[in-house]
Every structure is written in structure tokens, then in C-alpha cells.
Amino acid sequence: MIQLIRTKSDNQDFIDLVYLLDEYLAEKDGKEHSFYAQFNTIDALRQVVVAYLDKEPVACGALKEIDKDRMEIKRMFTKKAQRGKGIASQVLEELEKWAQELNYPTCVLETGKRQLEAVQFYLKNEYQVTPNYGQYMGIKNSICFQKNLTSKSFNTNSFSEK
Structure with missing residues (x-):
């Protein structure tokens, strides 16, 4: 069961x-990794979701205010x-729900064009390609996406706070 x-x-x-994500991205991004790394510090993120499968941490995501x-x-x-089991979609939906609870009508994100799995994942989860921001x-x-959250309703009983 996912928690x-x-x-x-x-x-x-x-x-x-x-740390595992950064290792993966360093391999995918090659020489460009240091450019992206400067925008991916985690020291001040206040909205983070971690997914556990049988008490083992297996997935994560976070939110950061743009405006x-x-x-x-x-x-x-x-x-x-653990990929291909729908866990990332659950994390993403929880992040979207949290953004909506905080009265943000839109989520945006950036991923690398070489990360084909990520591009497909966001398209599958109803994100639209948008001009780079x-x-x-x-x-x-870079390829950027956005999703309007105002028309989406969420299940309110899927998380714990820690």
C-alpha cells in the first residue's frame, strides 16, 4: 500500500x-547539469510529498511558489x-491538491527534452506544453508545462502529515 x-x-x-534524482539527472544532462542544479536546491521547500511503499520511501516531489x-x-x-506502478501520479496529484488548498490556480514545471519518460508522464497527467518561463x-x-487546477476536484483523504 502506498502512503x-x-x-x-x-x-x-x-x-x-x-540525491538519487541528482545522480540520474547528472547522467542525463551531462555538461548542462550544473546549469539546472542551481535552480534545484531544496533547502527552503515547505511543501514536499514523500511516497512510501511498505514503509520504504520510493518517490517524492515538491512545490515552490513562482508568483x-x-x-x-x-x-x-x-x-x-517502483516506476510504472502509478506512484508518481499519486505524488503529483497530492502536490496539485496541496497547491489548490493554498489557493494557487496553476501548477507549472520544467523538464529536460532528453527525459522522454518525464515528458510523457506530464502529458499523461494533463499538463500542457507552454512557453519556457x-x-x-x-x-x-528545457520543455515547460502548466496545468490549470481550478476545474479539478481531489480526494481529500490520501495523505498524512509528518
Whole structure:
């Protein structure tokens, strides 16, 4: 059974998952990794979700405010052995629900064009490609997405707080 925990970026399980994510991204991004790494610090994230399968941390994601109308989805990761089981979609939905509870009508995110699985994942989860925003403007390897949350309703009983 999957258990979702709402927490902050000082959660050790989140930190450990992000370490694995950064290893994966360094391999995928190659020489461009240092550019992206500067935007992916986790020291001040206040909205973090960690997914547990049989008490083992297996996936994570976080939110970061962009402006009064948009939260950015950050640090999405699922351990390789647990991919394809719908866990990442549960984490993403929990993040979207949390953003909506905080009165943000839109979620945005950036991923690399080389991360084909991530691109397909966001399209499958109803994200629309949008012009690159902020620091990603003009970056050829970046693809940005957004999703309007105002018409979405969520199940309110899927998480614990920690």
C-alpha cells in the first residue's frame, strides 16, 4: 500500500531520494547539469510529498511558489524499481491538491527534452506544453508545462502529515 506524507525539505527520506534524482539527472544532462542544479536546491521547500511503499520511501516531489498564481512542481522522482506502478501520479496529484488548498490556480514545471519518460508522464497527467518561463527562457533542452487546477476536484483523504 502506498502512503503519502506531507513534509518539508529537511525530511531525510526526501533528501535521500533527491540525491538519487541528482545522480540520474547528472547522467542525463551531462555538461548542462550544473546549469539546472542551481535552480534545484531544496533547502527552503515547505511543501514536499514523500511516497512510501511498505514503509520504504520510493518517490517524492515538491512545490515552490513562482508568483501569487503559480506553484512550480519540483524534484519529482521515483526509484527505478517502483516506476510504472502509478506512484508518481499519486505524488503529483497530492502536490496539485496541496497547491489548490493554498489557493494557487496553476501548477507549472520544467523538464529536460532528453527525459522522454518525464515528458510523457506530464502529458499523461494533463499538463500542457507552454512557453519556457523564467530561467528556462531560451534554454533549448528545457520543455515547460502548466496545468490549470481550478476545474479539478481531489480526494481529500490520501495523505498524512509528518
